[in-house]
Amino acid sequence: MSALEIVVYPNDILEKECSKVTVFNLRLSKLLTQMYETMVEADGVGLAAPQIGICEQIAIVDIGDDHGRIDLINPSILEMQGEQIGPEGCLSFPGLFGEVKRADYIKVRAQNKRGKIYTLEAEGFLARAIQHEIDHLHGVLFTAKVTRYYENDEIEG
Ligand SMILES: [Zn+2]
Incomplete structure (x- = not known):
C-alpha cells in the first residue's frame, strides 16, 4: 500500500460533519493502515479521514510517544480541564502555523478498529x-481557533 493524497484547504469535505462508523471490518483496518502511512510520509502527528476524502469519524494520532498509533473511531471528549496555548499546524494547510488554545487535559471515549469502546x-x-483531529470529524478547522499566525522565521528560527 502507498500513501494517499491529502486534501488541501479549501475543499467542502473539510468542513462537513462526518458520519459515524458502524461497520468494523477489514476495509476499516486497511484504511487505518493507509492513513498511518500517509501521515508518516507527510511528517504529521495526526490525520483525520476527511483529509483523505472520506467523511467518516475516523482519525489517527501518533506523536511519537509510548502510545504509538492511536485509532480514534467515533471519538467523543468526556472531560476537558485546564488550558494550553501553543503552535499548531495541519496537513491540509501546508506551511501555515498558528497559536491555538486547547484544553490541557482531556478524557476521550472512542472505539478501536474492532469496535471495542x-x-x-x-x-x-x-x-x-x-x-485537533476530533475537530476535523466535525468539520472544524484549526484556523477557526487561531489567535495569531506565526511568520515563517518564527517557526524555522
Ligand atoms: Zn488538521
Missing part, C-alpha cells in the same frame, strides 16, 4: 493533537 486520558501535546 475504550477511554483514554491525555495531556499536553497529545491532548492537543487529539482535540
Whole structure:
C-alpha cells in the first residue's frame, strides 16, 4: 500500500460533519493502515479521514510517544480541564502555523478498529493533537481557533 493524497484547504469535505462508523471490518483496518502511512510520509502527528476524502469519524494520532498509533473511531471528549496555548499546524494547510488554545487535559471515549469502546486520558501535546483531529470529524478547522499566525522565521528560527 502507498500513501494517499491529502486534501488541501479549501475543499467542502473539510468542513462537513462526518458520519459515524458502524461497520468494523477489514476495509476499516486497511484504511487505518493507509492513513498511518500517509501521515508518516507527510511528517504529521495526526490525520483525520476527511483529509483523505472520506467523511467518516475516523482519525489517527501518533506523536511519537509510548502510545504509538492511536485509532480514534467515533471519538467523543468526556472531560476537558485546564488550558494550553501553543503552535499548531495541519496537513491540509501546508506551511501555515498558528497559536491555538486547547484544553490541557482531556478524557476521550472512542472505539478501536474492532469496535471495542475504550477511554483514554491525555495531556499536553497529545491532548492537543487529539482535540485537533476530533475537530476535523466535525468539520472544524484549526484556523477557526487561531489567535495569531506565526511568520515563517518564527517557526524555522
Ligand atoms: Zn488538521
